[in-house]
Amino acid sequence: MDTRVFWLKNEYGVFSAGGYRQLSPEEASRRLLGPVASGGLAAGVLLRNGGRLHVETASRLEYATPECGSVPDLVVHDQAGDRILEGLLADARQRPGEKGDEGDQADEGKQRDISVLKTSADPSGHRYGCQEDYLVARRGEFGRLADILIPFLVTRQLICGAGTVAQTTRGAAFCLGRTAGPAVNAKKATRPLIKTRDEPRTTPGFRRLCVTVSDPAMSETTTLLKAGATDLVLRMAEAGTVPPSLRLTLDNPVRAIGEVSQDITGRALVRLADGRQISALDIQREYLATAKVLTDRRGADAVSRRVLGLWERALDAIGSGNLDAVAREIDWVIKYRLIERYRAEHGVPMSAPEVAQADLAYHDISRDRGLYYELQRGGAVERTARDIDIFEAKTVPPTLGRYRQAG
Numbered sequence: 001m002d003t004r005v006f007w008l009k010n011e012y013g014v015f016s017a018g019g020y021r022q023l024s025p026e027e028a029s030r031r032l033l034g035p036v037a038s039g040g041l042a043a044g045v046l047l048r049n050g051g052r053l054h055v056e057t058a059s060r061l062e063y064a065t066p067e068c069g070s071v072p073d074l075v076v077h078d079q080a081g082d083r084i085l086e087g088l089l090a091d092a093r094q095r096p097g098e099k100g101d102e103g104d105q106a107d108e109g110k111q112r113d114i115s116v117l118k119t120s121a122d123p124s125g126h127r128y129g130c131q132e133d134y135l136v137a138r139r140g141e142f143g144r145l146a147d148i149l150i151p152f153l154v155t156r157q158l159i160c161g162a163g164t165v166a167q168t169t170r171g172a173a174f175c176l177g178r179t180a181g182p183a184v185n186a187k188k189a190t191r192p193l194i195k196t197r198d199e200p201r202t203t204p205g206f207r208r209l210c211v212t213v214s215d216p217a218m219s220e221t222t223t224l225l226k227a228g229a230t231d232l233v234l235r236m237a238e239a240g241t242v243p244p245s246l247r248l249t250l251d252n253p254v255r256a257i258g259e260v261s262q263d264i265t266g267r268a269l270v271r272l273a274d275g276r277q278i279s280a281l282d283i284q285r286e287y288l289a290t291a292k293v294l295t296d297r298r299g300a301d302a303v304s305r306r307v308l309g310l311w312e313r314a315l316d317a318i319g320s321g322n323l324d325a326v327a328r329e330i331d332w333v334i335k336y337r338l339i340e341r342y343r344a345e346h347g348v349p350m351s352a353p354e355v356a357q358a359d360l361a362y363h364d365i366s367r368d369r370g371l372y373y374e375l376q377r378g379g380a381v382e383r384t385a386r387d388i389d390i391f392e393a394k395t396v397p398p399t400l401g402r403y404r405q406a407g
Contacts, residue, residue: 004234005135006069006132006133006134007064007066007068012061012118014027016113032089049397050398052064065081068398069399071303072303073398076393080393084394085365086367116365117364117365118365119360132214134234135206136206136238137205137207148237150194151283153213155270157260158260158314160225160229161332168262171350172350192212213257218334221384224307225311225314225329229287229307232291232294232295232307232308243290250270251273265318268280313326329381334381335362342355
């Protein structure tokens with residue numbers, strides 16, 4: 001495809017701050033989204049920028065970006081969703097408590113102290129997700145596309161995982177992302193790793209590819225890498241330029257997600273269907289090498305060059321064990337180094353409650369107290385978007401979108 005269309009859907013946890021008690025869907029709707037959801041959130045609230053907000057039955061607050069015609073636009077509108085929710089959160093904190101709020105009757109008449117976290121998991125065992133959607137041509141066999149994509153997506157967490165402290169068989173450990181995927185077959189499942197659906201609002205011959213094996217990202221550069229690298233892999237598949245070295249079929253993709261997640265060095269071996277074993281790092285290097293050949297042949301724009309450069313630096317840094325080269329750009333690396341600094345200063349193990357608290361606070365979307373935004377204010381993380389563009393994207397649809405939401 002000459003022009004790709006992108007969407008991103010992030011799930012957020014809404015909590016009573018302090019103890020981080022997860023709110024029910026009704027509480028989340030009433031407390032946070034009351035001003036924009038007077039008619040309820042079952043069908044979602046359409047926003048002026050073309051995006052959508054709704055609360056799912058499993059206490060999942062979700063923001064879906066409008067369709068975006070470029071990866072940088074996607075990053076801007078992903079960040080705009082955080083800022084929209086931050087504004088609603090500020091309003092909610094100023095409104096007194098209401099009768100009927102579960103567990104908070106004592107707070108009636110007081111300001112509400114709640115938090116919104118853009119996270120992949122919390123200590124209570126709740127998991128949150130991120131769905132990426134890409135417009136792809138309908139032609140071609142889905143099974144072939146899945147065979148090309150699944151090894152890339154399973155190992156992609158090595159370069160764009162959100163990072164989480166999780167309980168493993170060896171105790172509390174820092175993992176790249178979610179430690180287990182859907183307990184189902186990778187291609188045929190109620191919640192598969194990838195799926196397609198019709199896209200009725202476009203010209204015939206196209207469909208939407210949905211990627212569910214993804215983590216919400218705080219880092220703008222991580223979102224850029226995640227969507228940009230996936231776009232390049234899709235272009236490989238569409239161009240039919242996949243070499244024999246990329247004809248990899250994982251023996252058990254779901255199990256491999258956990259195996260890859262629990263090894264931040266990328267060297268843990270995953271089993272292929274033919275009995276061979278290969279590391280996540282080597283799988284990613286094969287995809288990167290093919291992407292570079294494709295862009296050399298067809299030419300690369302500024303975004304592709306930045307994506308390829310960051311992709312290569314990330315793999316080199318992980319392979320060498322020297323994470324300094326991507327310590328400002330890759331979400332899990334930023335978070336890992338933050339937690340390791342805290343542990344070194346205070347002499348606490350990974351299982352300490354303070355570490356679990358920091359693990360959550362990193363994902364707080366409030367810029368006045370979230371740990372990621374504390375790093376951003378200190379100039380410790382790279383950015384790809386300007387604040388003025390993010391502010392505008394709260395109410396203005398992307399330039400290249402095919403359809404608009406009424407203002």
